[in-house]
Amino acid sequence: MTLPFFPPDLFDDERDVLLETVFRIGTAPAQRFILGERTAAFEQALRLQLGAADVMACGSGTAALTLVLGAMGVGPGDEVVVPAFGCAPLASSVVSVGATPVFADVHPWTMVVEPYEVEAAISARTAAIMPAHMFSVMADMPTMRALADRHCVRLVEDSAVAQGGTLAGVPAGRWGDAGVFSFVQVKTFGTAGEGGAVVTDDPELGRLVRMLRNHGQDGRDRFVHHVIGHNSRFDEVLADFQLHRLPGLAGRLRRRAEIADYYTERFAPLVERGVQPPPPGRDGRCFYVYSLLADRRDDLKRHLTTRGVGSHVYYPAPLPAQPAFARYAKPGQYWPHAELASARTLALPIYPHLTDAQVEHIADAVCDFPGGPR
Incomplete structure (x- = not known):
């Protein structure tokens, strides 16, 4: 018996569905491959599932973190407290917006960031704290929420690995001012490619994330760029495929x-x-x-x-x-x-x-x- 850690057959049972999806969207008269009606339907499905005001699908979980920080106005001169143990985007997203990551130690057993270490790392320059769920354990989000409120800083919930998890009845991604998911292949809701999403109840944050993911355009007038943005648009084929996979x-x-x-x-x-x-x-x-x-x-x-x-x-x-x-x-x-x-x-x-x-x-x-x- 040989059991790989990364299985090559994650989507074998859905191969025909994926091929049909590619053909259907690829031959549709609209020829819309990004940010179309399937992406909008996928975002709506996630909104309903999570009870969130807004969901914005984007190019990856990494991009989701960067978009959130940018929409929050985090930038040069600011600090963001992140776990010292975890995936590189925890720090690289902070650096990408010109801010400084400040590292906090983790719990020796659960490997999620320790709230008291986060609080010790907060300074006058702290703009946000960004705890991350790790492996099979969610971070202590009630305490993180209280910390953010007490110190008047933003709370970004890196729930890239935790879609479907709940803590005290609250879904992962719903504790912060914004949460993020990743749909890369091996995640709990992975897809046949890359993808991510931002979840928030803040309408202004949602509006800014939508602009930032599409070169700073607001969706009304093409080639009118209101802010410096990114190319982090979601794929219509993958949106349709994820809608198919969501019930399971x-x-x-x-x-x-x-x-x-x-x-x-x-x-x-x-x-x-x-x-x-x-x-x-x-x-x-x-x-x-x-x-x-x-x-x-x-x-x-x-x-x-x-x-x-x-x-x-x-x-x-x-x-x-x-x-x-x-x-x-x-x-x-x-x-x-x-x-x-x-x-x-x-x-x-x-x-x-x-x-x-x-x-x-x-x-x-x-x-x-x-x-x-x-």
Whole structure:
């Protein structure tokens, strides 16, 4: 049995639907391939699902973060507090608008940013805080919301990995002044390409994001550019494909959660051997990635390979240690939990079309690892 971490067959059951969609939109008289009626219908479907005032589809989750920060007026001289552990766009989106990322350490078990670290990083120059949901755990958004309100800063919720997750009954993406999603292939609502969305209840923020995603045009007069914008327009083929896939999202998420529950139950006794599963439960969980913390991470990865189980390391270095962002790290500052996460985290397959037998095989392979000290 060989089980890749990144499955090549995510859309095999929908290949005919995708081909039909490409043909139908490609041969339609309007010849509209971006920001057309299918994109508008997709945005409306997400608005209704989330109970949001506005949803703007765009080119990627990374673009969504950049568009939000730009629409908020974040720029040179401003600071944005971001997690020290996570995906590069957390910092690069801040740099892209001319602002400075300020890194806050994460929780040693959940790997989401610690609220007290965020508060300690807030200064007179802070324009926004940008917590991110991580792997299978949502950030502490009630506390983040309270922090943002107390310090009068904007709250951007990076929910790129968490679509479908809920915390205290509130969907991921709905806690901040704006939230973002990513539709890249491997996400919980991934598509056959790139894509993202911004979610907000702020009408002015929504209006500005719509302009910024389309070269600063407001949609009324073409070639009238009100602001300096970007080319981050959503694809009509993918919008139609996502509308087709949206009704099945809840079922796919349930399957991911079932797999995660099984893994966590099987792996709970491994803590004494230096292998720790994420916290159990369903509230505040998203199950995009199921990531273990292992003292002998590289040995575990090699062991799984011999058993035909693919695994993946997210992220091998904290953001402040990356060459692109090192200049934003203050001298003498350390992020010990982010550094520990980079050395210990290992993600397992959790895609929803895994069979029960395959899930059991993966769990057996992990449980067979001897563990112990380095």
